[in-house]
Structures are given as structure tokens and as C-alpha cells.
Amino acid sequence: MSALLDIRDLRLGFKGLRGITEVLHGIDLAIAAGERVALVGESGSGKSVTARIILGLLQEARAARVSGAVEFDGRDISTMPARQRAKLRGTEMSMIFQDPTSSLNPTFTIGRQFAEVMRRRQPEMSREACDRRASEMLAEVSIPDPARVLSAYPFQLSGGMNQRVMIAMALVNHPKLLLADEPGTALDVSVQALTLRLMHDLVERHGTAVLFISHNLGVVREFADRVYVIYRGRIVEEGPTRALFDNPGHAYTRALMSAVPRITGAGLPEVPEVSDDFLAPMVRHTGGAA
Amino acid sequence: MSSVLRILLRRLGISVIVLIGVSMLIFAIARIIPGDPARIALGPNATAEQVVMIRTEMHLDEPIVAQYGHFVADVLRGDLGTSLYTNRPVTTDIAEFLPATLELVIFAGILMVGFGLPLGILAARHRGRWPDHVVRVLTLLTVSAPSFVWAVILMLLFAFYLPLFPVAGRLDSAYDITRVTGFLTVDTLIAGNFGAFLDALHHLVLPAVALALSGIGQAARLTRANMVETYDKPYIEMAEAYGFFPSRIARRYAFKPSLIPSLTIIGLDFAAMLGNAFLVEAVFAWPGLSRYGVAVILRKDLNAIMGTVLIIALTFLVVNIIVDLLIAFLNTRIRHSTRGAT
Ligand SMILES: Nc1ncnc2c1ncn2[C@@H]1O[C@H](COP(=O)(O)OP(=O)(O)OP(=O)(O)O)[C@@H](O)[C@H]1O
Numbered sequence: 321m322s323a324l325l326d327i328r329d330l331r332l333g334f335k336g337l338r339g340i341t342e343v344l345h346g347i348d349l350a351i352a353a354g355e356r357v358a359l360v361g362e363s364g365s366g367k368s369v370t371a372r373i374i375l376g377l378l379q380e381a382r383a384a385r386v387s388g389a390v391e392f393d394g395r396d397i398s399t400m401p402a403r404q405r406a407k408l409r410g411t412e413m414s415m416i417f418q419d420p421t422s423s424l425n426p427t428f429t430i431g432r433q434f435a436e437v438m439r440r441r442q443p444e445m446s447r448e449a450c451d452r453r454a455s456e457m458l459a460e461v462s463i464p465d466p467a468r469v470l471s472a473y474p475f476q477l478s479g480g481m482n483q484r485v486m487i488a489m490a491l492v493n494h495p496k497l498l499l500a501d502e503p504g505t506a507l508d509v510s511v512q513a514l515t516l517r518l519m520h521d522l523v524e525r526h527g528t529a530v531l532f533i534s535h536n537l538g539v540v541r542e543f544a545d546r547v548y549v550i551y552r553g554r555i556v557e558e559g560p561t562r563a564l565f566d567n568p569g570h571a572y573t574r575a576l577m578s579a580v581p582r583i584t585g586a587g588l589p590e591v592p593e594v595s596d597d598f599l600a601p602m603v604r605h606t607g608g609a610a
Numbered sequence: 611m612s613s614v615l616r617i618l619l620r621r622l623g624i625s626v627i628v629l630i631g632v633s634m635l636i637f638a639i640a641r642i643i644p645g646d647p648a649r650i651a652l653g654p655n656a657t658a659e660q661v662v663m664i665r666t667e668m669h670l671d672e673p674i675v676a677q678y679g680h681f682v683a684d685v686l687r688g689d690l691g692t693s694l695y696t697n698r699p700v701t702t703d704i705a706e707f708l709p710a711t712l713e714l715v716i717f718a719g720i721l722m723v724g725f726g727l728p729l730g731i732l733a734a735r736h737r738g739r740w741p742d743h744v745v746r747v748l749t750l751l752t753v754s755a756p757s758f759v760w761a762v763i764l765m766l767l768f769a770f771y772l773p774l775f776p777v778a779g780r781l782d783s784a785y786d787i788t789r790v791t792g793f794l795t796v797d798t799l800i801a802g803n804f805g806a807f808l809d810a811l812h813h814l815v816l817p818a819v820a821l822a823l824s825g826i827g828q829a830a831r832l833t834r835a836n837m838v839e840t841y842d843k844p845y846i847e848m849a850e851a852y853g854f855f856p857s858r859i860a861r862r863y864a865f866k867p868s869l870i871p872s873l874t875i876i877g878l879d880f881a882a883m884l885g886n887a888f889l890v891e892a893v894f895a896w897p898g899l900s901r902y903g904v905a906v907i908l909r910k911d912l913n914a915i916m917g918t919v920l921i922i923a924l925t926f927l928v929v930n931i932i933v934d935l936l937i938a939f940l941n942t943r944i945r946h947s948t949r950g951a952t
């Protein structure tokens with residue numbers, strides 16, 4: 321299997337006043353084309369920074385020290401020139417954020433923002449063509465009145481509506497990889513569950529690979545084919561969703577699971593105390609789907 | 611558009627009130643100043659009879675309220691009286707000297723927008739890196755000294771030690787330009803004399819830069835501060851995640867919401883330059899209204915002083931109204947730089 325994304329021994333440090341603080345300590349993570357992979361861990365474990373490295377954004381930050389290989393589609397993102405990296409963003413890979421309403425630009429209409437995104441792929445595309453394509457895409461995320469939404473500003477729409485807009489926008493250029501960093505956790509639980517299901521169907525239909533970042537094991541279980549559990553900048557367990565949930569091998573994973581709230585999609589898991597067992601070696605589930 | 615109209619009407623109303631206040635104030639000050647206006651007008655050798663006559667003529671024997679009434683009536687008729695200094699109607703004097711000041715201030719205003727905003731954008735875009743540090747240090751320098759100090763420094767540096775620019779005046783005496791608007795950069799072009807146009811510009815540079823420097827610094831610093839704040843917003847991160855060019859993100863995403871506060875401060879600075887121009891004009895021997903104002907103040911030329919103050923107040927108000935309308939117009943176009951506004 322040749323992976324769409326192949327991360328090997330990824331390390332990240334931030335230069336601060338007292339030397340360099342290591343945040344990622346050698347992460348290995350792979351995603352096959354069309355595969356849905358979840359990255360779960362508590363707050364501050366290094367999930368968002370991993371996504372920012374895949375997008376090639378942290379490599380450009382002055383304080384960040386990134387090492388290791390991040391191969392996307394056979395090319396190493398970390399070593400390619402900044403311009404090349406920027407070319408991949410918004411075309412080959414795209415991202416969905418936690419709070420849809422504040423992630424959309426309040427000074428532009430939705431239609432305008434769609435057009436900007438689409439012109440990343442096809443710079444010559446006319447506004448009419450963009451609007452037509454955006455309407456199709458909005459229909460795919462079950463937005464009943466695309467024309468009204470396209471002429472609206474983000475703050476004129478509900479959070480759930482904006483979330484759908486964001487999913488549509490992220491997929492409009494047919495990216496190979498979608499990064500979803502705790503999508504919609506700022507939203508109402510039922511709205512969140514609904515839009516996640518929409519997203520699930522859509523990426524399945526388009527064959528888009530997803531790196532799904534979450535606190536929430538309940539959501540992950542429904543969404544992902546495979547799961548990585550991250551603890552303090554290290555992957556502690558990896559395996560197919562079924563295998564991992566049926567038979568969690570690592571102490572930290574077990575602690576996370578016992579902390580999963582009963583109601584699907586709600587709240588943050590609170591891992592009560594820190595145990596030395598959490599630093600045990602990584603557990604890898606083999607076999608099953610991959 | 612109706613909101614713009616509403617703002618215009620409200621500002622006009624406020625302006626009328628301000629003008630009435632200013633006129634009362636200068637009228638009162640003129641009456642408080644020691645010395646009999648009639649005697650000042652007639653000179654030391656006047657006879658008592660002449661003084662009585664002129665007092666009646668100037669309504670000085672009437673109650674103060676009536677005197678103010680006459681004053682306002684005259685002003686409304688466009689009669690600001692005669693200057694004792696030039697022996698001409700004050701309106702004629704102002705028409706002669708005001709354009710020079712306006713030309714200087716407008717040119718400085720162009721510099722303020724033309725340099726202040728781009729420098730602020732540059733610094734914000736490279737925040738924390740050397741272009742930011744350079745801009746911040748330089749702008750701190752420019753805002754920390756008043757414009758007349760800059761006038762002296764610039765004159766010493768670029769007119770004396772390095773004679774790159776003329777020391778004084780608006781135009782070389784070799785040129786003879788017919789006066790049409792009083793703006794030499796315009797009149798020279800009307801006359802089709804391009805050499806004179808360049809010479810007029812050449813004369814404008816140093817005083818305009820001196821006048822604009824602190825405004826440039828303020829505009830740049832404010833623009834930077836607002837943009838840096840905007841750069842922390844999630845939608846900027848989203849724009850980065852979608853691979854938009856940094857220059858595009860800077861202009862379209864980060865700058866746009868900062869435009870209104872920046873324009874507001876530029877508008878205020880622009881109006882303040884009318885006052886600062888007084889000292890800059892003095893340094894560069896710029897034959898503008900400020901120099902006229904100083905001259906008439908030193909001679910206790912009451913009509914001329916009152917006229918000058920009124921005109922400056924009027925210009926100030928007009929500038930403010932223009933800036934307000936511009937901002938209102940942009941506001942309706944930008945709609946929402948901040949959520950929930952309007
Ligand atoms: N720009 C930065 N400079 C310094 N440290 C940073 C920076 N960005 C992130 N970090 C640190 O890196 C660590 C991982 O952060 P990250 O945002 O990836 O956590 P996370 O797993 O996404 O957490 P959350 O679930 O709260 O979003 C944190 O300890 C954070 O303090």
C-alpha cells in the first residue's frame with residue numbers, strides 16, 4: 321500500500337526564552353488514499369500542530385523547529401520550497417476548523433469566499449461559474465436555498481449552516497486529503513452529529529482521505545476507519561477502529577475510554593490522573609482493515 | 611445612502627453650532643483685548659472727534675449683543691472688514707494666502723496616506739521580523755517630535771548641509787505664473803509650464819514631509835496594531851490553510867477591517883495639520899495663511915485675526931465632514947469589519 325500521507329519520525333520544537341521546548345517527539349502516521357483516520361488525544365497533546373505541519377504552515381513559522389519526513393503524494397512537504405507548499409493548500413489538501421462562523425471571513429459574502437477558494441484551482445474561473453459550482457456543492461451538503469446562502473455574510477447564517485458551508489468549501493476543489501481539526505465542537509451537539517454524518521457521506525462519495533482530529537472517542541468511533549492515540553507528543557496506540565475499541569492495549573487509551581461521556585458527541589474527556597503507565601511503549605494493532 | 615445623508619445633515623448641524631461658538635469666542639476675545647479698537651484703527655495721531663465718529667461707524671457705542679449682531683451680519687455678507695496691516699479687505703488677504711496653506715496640507719495628507727498605510731501593512735505582514743522592527747523604530751521616532759522640529763531638522767539636513775531642496779518659498783522667482791487657483795502645482799500646469807510645476811513640487815517636498823511625518827508614523831502604527839490583532843482571527847488562519855498569497859491575505863483579509871480606524875486617525879491628523887502648518891510655514895517662509903495669521907496677531911489687527919480664525923475653523927470643519935462622509939461611505943461598503951455593527 322502506498323500511502324497518500326506518510327509521516328515518519330516527525331519532531332517539533334518551539335524556540336522559547338529558555339531554549340527549545342519539544343512538543344512532538346517522533347511521530348509516525350500514515351493515511352492511505354480515501355482512508356479516514358482519526359487522531360485522538362487530550363488538550364495540548366499536539367494534534368493541531370501536527371495538522372499545521374501537514375499543511376506546511378508551521379515549517380514557515382520562525383519559532384518552530386520541524387524535523388522528520390512528511391511525504392504527501394510522494395513528495396516531502398518539509399523540504400519543498402514555500403511556494404510549492406502553498407500551491408498544495410486549498411487544492412490538494414484543505415482544512416475544516418473548530419468554529420465555522422469565526423473561521424469564515426466576516427467581510428466577504430459566502431459566494432465571494434467560494435470563488436476565492438475555487439480560483440485556487442482555476443484562476444480564470446468566472447464568478448458565474450463559481451456560483452454555479454458552489455450551488456451544486458451546497459446542495460450536496462443539503463442546503464436548501466443555495467442562492468440565498470451565497471449572497472449572505474457568515475454572521476447572517478446559523479453555526480450549523482456555516483459548518484455545512486465550510487465542509488462544502490473544503491471539498492469543492494476535490495482535495496485528496498481533508499484535515500478536520502475538531503470540526504464543529506463549537507456547535508450544538510445534535511447539529512454537530514448531523515454535520516459529521518453529512519461530512520462522512522460526502523468524503524466517502526468523493527473518495528477523500530481525512531485526518532480527523534478529536535477529543536471525543538465517541539465521535540471517532542463512528543467516523544474513522546483507523547485511529548491514532550496521541551499522548552504528550554507521542555503516538556501511544558494505533559489500529560483499526562474496531563480492534564482498538566474492542567481491545568485497547570495502552571493504559572492511556574483505556575483511561576481515555578473510561579472517560580468518554582455516555583452521550584455521543586458531547587464534551588471533553590477528562591483523564592483524571594497522570595499515570596506512569598501512560599509512558600509505556602506504543603501498542604500497534606495489526607491485521608483487520610487498513 | 612440614506613445613512614450617509616443623515617450623517618451629513620447631522621454634521622452640518624453640529625458645524626453650524628461650532629461656528630457660532632467660535633465666532634462668539636473670537637468676538638469676546640477681541641473685545642477683552644486691552645486697547646480701544648477705534649484708536650488702534652485710527653493710529654496715535656487721531657483727534658477726539660475722529661475717535662467718536664469711528665466709534666459710531668464701528669457700532670462701538672452700542673450694547674455688546676448688538677455689536678455681535680452687526681459682526682455676524684457682516685460675516686454672513688462675506689464682509690470680514692479691512693485689515694489694518696495690508697489695508698485691504700480681509701477676505702482678499704485670505705483668498706491670497708489660504709491656497710498656499712491648503713496646498714501644503716493637502717500634499718502632506720497625500721504623503722500621510724501614501725506612506726502611513728503601506729508602512730503599517732508592511733510591518734504587520736512581517737510582524738516580529740526585521741521590517742516590522744525597522745518600521746516601529748522609525749515611526750516611534752517620527753511621532754516623538756512635533757512637526758516644527760522636523761521642519762528645522764529637515765531644513766538643516768536637506769537644504770543646508772545637503773543642498774538638495776530649496777530653503778524657502780513656494781516657487782523660484784525666475785518663474786512668472788498667472789494666478790488662477792492659488793495652488794501653484796495646479797496653476798503651473800494650467801500655464802503649461804512644466805519646469806515651474808517641478809519647481810513648485812520641489813519647494814513643497816520638505817515642508818510637506820515635515821508636516822506629514824508624525825501623521826505618517828501614527829497612521830502606520832495604528833494600522834499595524836489593528837492588523838496584528840486581525841491576524842490572530844480564525845479566518846486568517848483559514849485563509850492561510852487555503853494557501854492564499856501572504857500579500858493577498860495582508861491586503862484583503864487583514865487590512866480591510868483596519869481601514870476604518872486608520873482613516874479616522876488620518877482624518878484627525880489631517881485637521882490637526884492645519885494648526886501645525888503655522889510653525890512649519892514659519893520655518894520655511896511659506897507664504898501661507900499661517901504666516902499671515904502670525905503677522906496680524908503681532909500687529910493686533912483685530913479684523914484680520916478674527917477672519918483668519920474663522921476661516922481656519924471653517925476649513926477644519928469641512929475637512930472633518932469630508933472624512934466622516936468617507937468613513938460612512940466605506941462603512942456601508944465594508945459593512946461588517948466587526949460583527950454585530952450597524
Ligand atoms: N506557536 C506555538 N508556540 C509555542 N508553543 C506552541 C505553539 N503552538 C502550540 N504550542 C504548544 O504545542 C503543544 C501542542 O499544541 P496543540 O495545539 O497541537 O494541542 P492540541 O492537541 O491541538 O490541543 P487542543 O485539543 O487543546 O486543541 C501545546 O503544549 C502548545 O502549548
Ligand SMILES: [Mg+2]
Nearest residue numbers: 367368369501
Ligand atoms: Mg487543537
